[in-house]
Amino acid sequence: MEKIKVGVLGATGSVGQRFIQLLENHPFFTVTHLAASEKSAGKTYGEVMKSRWKISSDIPAYAKDIVITLPKPTATKGVQLVFSGLDSSIAGEVEAEYAQNDVIVISNSKNHRMDPHVPLMSAEVNSEHLEVLKSQKTSGKIITNSNCTIMGVTISLKPLHDKYGIESVMLFSMQAISGAGYPGVPTMDILGNVVPYISGEEDKAEIEPQKCLGTVENGQIKSASFAISAHCNRVPVFDGHTVCVSVKFKKKPSKEEILKTWKEFSGEPQKLDLPLAPKQPIVYREEDDRPQPRLDLDTGRGMATVVGRLREDSILDWKWVVLSHNTIRGAAGAAVLNAELLYKKGLIPS
Amino acid sequence: MEKIKVGVLGATGSVGQRFIQLLENHPFFTVTHLAASEKSAGKTYGEVMKSRWKISSDIPAYAKDIVITLPKPTATKGVQLVFSGLDSSIAGEVEAEYAQNDVIVISNSKNHRMDPHVPLMSAEVNSEHLEVLKSQKTSGKIITNSNCTIMGVTISLKPLHDKYGIESVMLFSMQAISGAGYPGVPTMDILGNVVPYISGEEDKAEIEPQKCLGTVENGQIKSASFAISAHCNRVPVFDGHTVCVSVKFKKKPSKEEILKTWKEFSGEPQKLDLPLAPKQPIVYREEDDRPQPRLDLDTGRGMATVVGRLREDSILDWKWVVLSHNTIRGAAGAAVLNAELLYKKGLIPS
Amino acid sequence: MEKIKVGVLGATGSVGQRFIQLLENHPFFTVTHLAASEKSAGKTYGEVMKSRWKISSDIPAYAKDIVITLPKPTATKGVQLVFSGLDSSIAGEVEAEYAQNDVIVISNSKNHRMDPHVPLMSAEVNSEHLEVLKSQKTSGKIITNSNCTIMGVTISLKPLHDKYGIESVMLFSMQAISGAGYPGVPTMDILGNVVPYISGEEDKAEIEPQKCLGTVENGQIKSASFAISAHCNRVPVFDGHTVCVSVKFKKKPSKEEILKTWKEFSGEPQKLDLPLAPKQPIVYREEDDRPQPRLDLDTGRGMATVVGRLREDSILDWKWVVLSHNTIRGAAGAAVLNAELLYKKGLIPS
Amino acid sequence: MEKIKVGVLGATGSVGQRFIQLLENHPFFTVTHLAASEKSAGKTYGEVMKSRWKISSDIPAYAKDIVITLPKPTATKGVQLVFSGLDSSIAGEVEAEYAQNDVIVISNSKNHRMDPHVPLMSAEVNSEHLEVLKSQKTSGKIITNSNCTIMGVTISLKPLHDKYGIESVMLFSMQAISGAGYPGVPTMDILGNVVPYISGEEDKAEIEPQKCLGTVENGQIKSASFAISAHCNRVPVFDGHTVCVSVKFKKKPSKEEILKTWKEFSGEPQKLDLPLAPKQPIVYREEDDRPQPRLDLDTGRGMATVVGRLREDSILDWKWVVLSHNTIRGAAGAAVLNAELLYKKGLIPS
16 A cells, blocks of 8 residues: 655654654555754755754654655645644644645644644544534645643543543643753753743643543534633753642543543544554553653553542542653654555645 | 840751751740751751751851750740741650640641640731630640741731632642652652642641631631632742642632732731841732743742732633742741741740 | 572672572572561561662562571571671671681671682682682681772773882772662752762772782682772762773783773683673763763663763873762672672582 | 942843842942843843743842843943943954943954954953053053853862963863843753754864963964863853863972962952952862862852862873853853952952
8 A cells, every 4th residue: 555645844843753753664644755954954954954853863764865845735745644743833734734735734833723624633532523524625635633731631531521521621731841942942941940920821721621622513613611720830850741630520530530531442543543643542650759851751662541540639630640742742743643544534635 | 125035956967957047046036956867966066967958058156165065945045936847757745745844836847736725826927826825724824826838828818818819729739849848759750740648738738727717616716617729739949848729718809919919928927027027028029920930939038929820710700820948938947937926925934 | 500508798788689680580590588687587588678778670589588597507507608798897707607607608798808818809810719719717718809999990900900000090080879778868868959978988999909900829719919099979860980091001002902902802701601791881971971870870780881072191101080879889799799600610619 | 439330241141130130239330231132222131031030039129220221332322331232243353342432342252252352351360461451542442351161170270270270271162051141042952961062162272272371472362272172062050160180390399399389379359359369279079079060069159169089090190070160250250250350459449
């Protein structure tokens, strides 16, 4: 079976680098084009990234010799699908242009996330939202994934919401610096420090989970109706967002019911045995002091959601801690998983 | 006026070191005795602390030549008051023994905190709780201060509680490593990491503020009746606990009312112009991204509570961020301020 | 071919954990015994290590159910070889006792390192030193590996010493906190700080490379005769020792000669294709700012020595930077490689 | 006596911020002008710096309302002296222009440092170099201070060079991130990491100390003739450069002679009792593991050089560790001290 030809838009950024890493030797996709800004266009990826590659393994050989183009459909002719890690300042238009030119756009950017015709997808959570693709008027389609901060939170909520109904969620994040890209956070701001503010983050965290857990009605996604309050913080951690959540349910489950629900949770990626799917989407740690970024980040090759410290909440019902890898599960990995799902469901036209 | 002779119990620990620093050239108190465990007893403080002094200024000259004793009233004869930074494994008994021997005990340990006859005092917040000292049956009296985590939170709640009534509080802490003492947290556990658990901390955080904000009834302190839910986390910050709080009020104030209430808040330490009292107990920062440990920790010489990011909460009423210096305002400084208050109110018998 | 039955002494420590990780599914060795101190003896490894396992992957399944014994030959009956990560306070005697009881001891401890009858071995560097095993009077034999700090340095010097003769070496290390074990370095000592001192480290660094690069004479190892001056420093890095070296040669090579020598360097582990041998023992990075722990630590699965910044020295001849993984190449990995070499050379009696 | 009117060029940068802090309530100088780039010009300092002030105390009140100008003599009319923390891309020309317009320039930039007519001054070390000011042809004069990395090293060498003659110096630095300014080092590059390279730093470190320790001959400064080899490294420390040095002398002193020489060392700033002069320019710490940034940085209010670990070197003669505060003693503080010296010596024309 021939592989799908794909491009990576925003290939030099943090998320772009993860795309390139995760797509190395991918069974479904072959990267033929890498696109970035004018500064990089015309040079090989290896040349441009020599001092900018920030993942602790070498640049994959396949990518080194690809000559970077601009992120335009005319410049990346032949690709059937693009992964977009573009900056939100340009992602909206560029992605729309690709969709208008028959290309599937798997986007990690925020621009189209809240469009009711665009799935805000986490493949285990809401693959049924793909139905709304039909209502997109372009020949290509846009699929987004949620913000890194709420990715793991939403996964931990999904099976509980289905059974018990979420009524409200307080969430407090401690977010890794890689979430701000490169150069991103200046060391003088975060070394031995915490910053209780991340521009725009709380806004996203308070609306995206409801869309992920929403329903399809008349070809549009209708967000679930619970309330979220978010406190977002930056901490001196390299990768891995840790989120403390307190949750009120419509019908309060027991501790055993919650643990059993998480343990048994499995989605379409697991059923279809997608290449990047973690075997166990939600891994619960029994230890008092887990999850922790340093010890649990690589669970399921960075694709699992690690949960711990389930205990009663004296104001809402239950509270727990969620960890997910912000540049893998929370960004590039989630996007690749979405693309794998489309592929297996035959939704990528050839 | 002659100075009060005081001792420091647990003088070699983190809190003990801060006591020694804060008591240098103190106008009311003169340190005559330093007590610690058997390992240190019999040696001079300077000798013992050569490689254990962890504050970035030299050991005060006055302390260097004091020969350390055991923490027993018979070993520290002549002291009228002791500051206790003892480990909780022994603080309960030792402090009681001092109180039985006519000595005022200003304790930072948790052992007697929840005794309804013992003030859990933050001098700006509840100096009227000193009234219950009369109900203590010993000749000496015990006064405690609250846990470092909730110190600033309680101060930020106090004037609002008085006017608007607290109904519930969600709190989420990011706590400095100095809170665990020395050697305390192993570097392997926290470098580039966060640990979403601190043993015993959430239990304390969920009951101490209510006692601080309680009322005196029949010679006992009766805790206020609101609910608290706490998530406590350790982060790689040296000094300074940052706490995100969401609060529901009995009567919801406006943003302006809250800011005005904080600005105008002042307590007995300010009225009596106590040496360690911050001029402004609550300092509100207007910037989007404050307070931060690195930039705001020294506000009011580490004795002020720094607040920022006041904004509406979509589940409770309001949310904000509180920073206080955990080993100064949250421990030794709060204790010294309590002692200063006793002194000025004539409650230290000579 | 049947696997060699091995034990790990000091199995609960940092080096012990690495042994257990590296020996999972090993083609030559099967771990039958784990030994540690009295506190742990009698319990299963999984039980003891629940909150002490500090590697970011789970405890290997094979180890979890092994019941820990004391480190005594009578307690670990049946093992043909032991890997020792014992604390130096007891390693000397315990290892000797094993050697007297027919067991091969592969030790990472310092106690026997400077004994002229004991190889101080880095398998690529001085496998010919195994010859002195014959002169050990015990039925079992002891083989040690060098200190983590000088491991990579010695490898980078080896092929140059052979061709050009080392005359003197200045070395300045920036050492990771994992080198001090667990709990090891208190966070209060190293967060946002450097400590220009590591007890005993400079002494070892100034004599071990000469023994590694020495010759066998009359059944004993005679150290090479060049001088070393070492400055050893602790820095807030998790894993990976970075060492700056300045070197004077007997016959000064050109830059090209040095680079070519490193590139072509290969030792017996590569010839014998040992399981843990890195394909390229010395990897030179051309970038200005490499090697760095974060980016280069996993080169050759942590078994390669990464070198960079080769440039002329205005006082000695040449200077460069060396990085090696202190708990893999500098400790457990070097030891396992030594054991693999013995195995392939038929030096482990069955 | 009227205060000298001064300006700060590059007032918004890291060094500029320190200037503004150190000049608050200065007995000799009053800041009348602050200059920065076009982005800031025309706005008040308080407005521009709201989110860019990175020192952990508030912006001094005096500076908040000063309207920033461009760094041009016509824009800062009336100043008799400027402190320059300008970026080297423009410092050369701007400083020369000021000197041509009767203004004394106290520069922290590198541009004019190696000009034989310009003192590269550390006030305790080479105040006699002021003699070459006469040979500068402009009406204003330029005085520079050395690079932060070698500031403390040079001070520790100065009295030894005078008595015993330096023959060669190996130096190895571990430099704080504040040395790179703001935003400076991206967190992704340095968190839990070290970078063994700082662009241009080794070049400066290998020539500046010799100029500082040089002699005036025919109205020019002639550098001392010893050799230096430098390894410069970036570490995750906020403030404070730690440097390990190994030194060969023309005539090897004893340990006691070195310690005595350091203890007795005192320069013109001490004789003239300059406001910013540390009482003891060189402070030796006896502890095994000092100096350390966290514990020793504030010695002499950041103006002292802290030395420790003096021991014999097996290749050169002696080795030790030097710490100095890179943005105070190594930059703004050194510059202000130079200006204070000029003032007291009557070298600032009114």
